[in-house]
Amino acid sequence: MSLNWENLVVGYAGREPLNRPFSGVLEDGGIYAVVGPNGSGKSTLLKTWLGLLKPQSGGVNLNGRPVLSQQGHLTYVPQTHKVNRYFQISVIDFVMQGFGPKPPPHSEALQLVRESLVQWELSADADKSFHLLSGGQKTRALVARAILSKPKMIFLDEPLANLDQCCQEKLMNTLHVLAHKQNICVVMVDHHFEPYEKLLSAKFIFERSHNQEICSVRFEPKDDTCCRTH
């Protein structure tokens, strides 16, 4: 599994670009943090990697092909407010969406979802509306949904924001296990990775020099990782 990007510049159509061109590849398991100040383009980069946004210039591909043409390999944990607040979907149906459009037979799928809810301490809320959960519970449901399909790469947008310290540790440890035991590539946007620096494989740091209006993205490896930038 290889996510490549060449001379990538991200940003919204008709607006200023958010970064200077940079290239790189993500190939192997590990936890990759994307950090930087507010509005620097972290979440925009995440969505561009996922194929949800078109790059302003450059290109992204997964195994040499467009990202969105290869569903099933990647998954996404958005911020909790991205879930439609008018849709009173139950937690169990919400997590079930993690199987994608072709789920296993219903009884098997239900069993797997129930096991996942137990793992994420949500089994008591299985039939509750997703929107009646607390912020931390919502994040756990989002993560449970994302990892249900056993993806090769997981992209998370500020998953630590709503979690207390205990849940943050549990999430980071789970992601660490996924990254190193199952060789899954975990890419996370967040603001505070300080307590979890040891678990990270590398960082993508958005930084702006005094004379620069646009951020540069600096790659900072933490271990002998397969990720690199040029």
Place this chain on the structure above:
Amino acid sequence: MLQNSLIDLSALSAFFETEFARISLLCTLLTGGLCGFLSPTIVLKQRAYVGDTLAHLVFPGLVAGYFTATVLSAPLWLALMIGAVVTGLVGTILVEKIERTLLLPPDSAAVVTLTGFFAAGVVAVSKMRGTRIDLERFLFGDVLTLTIFDAIILAGVLVAVAVVILLLKVDWDAWLSDAEFALVMGFRVQLIERIFPVLVTAAVLTGLFAVGGLMMSALLALPAVLVPPKSSFSLKTIFLSIGLSVAGLAVAFIVDWPVGSSIVLLGFILVLTKAVVLSVWNRKVANKI
């Protein structure tokens, strides 16, 4: 009192022995079913304004159709249908373009466009001497004048909508709850985003000719407002929509009101009742705490 009721019932029974009454009941049932299928998606996707928007967008098309039919001696129903479809589609595309280009909320783009189109229709009518467009029929329809042809068209659109909703149910649900996640996971989001406006346009245009724009707009929203659905397909919403339509037809017959406005008023009263009951209930719960 009992005698009066019996008289009313026998009158009602005699009324539904006539062909036009049976067709009007059939069309009301079909319209109710059609709106019941689409209501969850329209309300959950916050597109309740779409029905009203389309009802106004087609107005200049109806005027143009009327003018064309008069000048060219073309069949009126065909000219009206073509005019409505053309301005409906052009208007829908314009709403989307204005929304994306000016970075406006979708309802603002819709309101700006619908009022512009409606104003254009009013100006056109004012310039056509001797022409009178029946606005009341356009807004509330006249279910008692429908033919079996209207019923067949309504049934066709209902079947198409039902098939698309049921076949793509998991995709609709994923799109409704979190469109970006759905796209990443391979749900058929792009297909749904293309189909959705087509289904709504077809439903509103069909309903517009059958029962009026305002009723279609209201009926598309009311069922899911009254019973919030937990999926894009909800039997409760469908039955409620059909029940509301039939009850509105009955009220219209009993008190001699226009059918479209009776259904809309009945639905609005139910929404108000629900709001009052919930408000009292919430206050009681708050006081207990």
